[in-house]
Amino acid sequence: MNCPYCNFGNTSVLESRDLPGELGLRRRRQCKKCGKRFTTHENVVHIDLKVIKKSGKVEQYDREKLLKGINKACYKRKVEQVDMENLVDEIETKLLNRKTIEIKSSDIGKMVLSRLYKLDDLAYMRFASVYMDFPNAAAFQKFVADSKKLTIKN
Numbered sequence: 724m725n726c727p728y729c730n731f732g733n734t735s736v737l738e739s740r741d742l743p744g745e746l747g748l749r750r751r752r753q754c755k756k757c758g759k760r761f762t763t764h765e766n767v768v769h770i771d772l773k774v775i776k777k778s779g780k781v782e783q784y785d786r787e788k789l790l791k792g793i794n795k796a797c798y799k800r801k802v803e804q805v806d807m808e809n810l811v812d813e814i815e816t817k818l819l820n821r822k823t824i825e826i827k828s829s830d831i832g833k834m835v836l837s838r839l840y841k842l843d844d845l846a847y848m849r850f851a852s853v854y855m856d857f858p859n860a861a862a863f864q865k866f867v868a869d870s871k872k873l874t875i876k877n
């Protein structure tokens with residue numbers, strides 16, 4: 724979504740609201756370069772992406788499902804809804820730029836984690852405990868200890 728004023732490609736979502744029926748989303752955005760605000764009416768983007776689950780099952784990528792998982796992890800934490808939406812936006816942009824249309828669910832999980840880490844450490848751990856499917860508490864503890872090594876590379 725480019726800024727209508729200066730055409731800069733990086734904007735952040737200030738507010739997001741579902742429009743009734745199938746009309747999509749109404750969003751207030753702010754340009755990260757010139758700072759001007761504008762409103763967009765966005766259709767819900769359907770990304771043609773296949774997610775490969777750990778079981779080998781293949782599912783269609785589902786933004787709502789991903790957002791719900793992040794919402795759960797952020798329950799009662801001070802993470803704004805728009806920050807979660809921006810996080811998913813950022814991941815979707817990455818996913819759209821990939822050459823393949825298949826991705827492992829664990830890879831998406833890692834992409835979320837590397838970003839969630841910067842937003843809220845407890846939400847990060849909650850998300851990890853669900854997404855990474857640790858065999859025992861010790862494996863989880865090791866993961867938490869190692870998590871400082873996580874970079875934004877994903």
Ligand SMILES: [Zn+2]
Pocket residue numbers: 726727728729730731754755756757758759
């Ligand atoms: Zn601008």
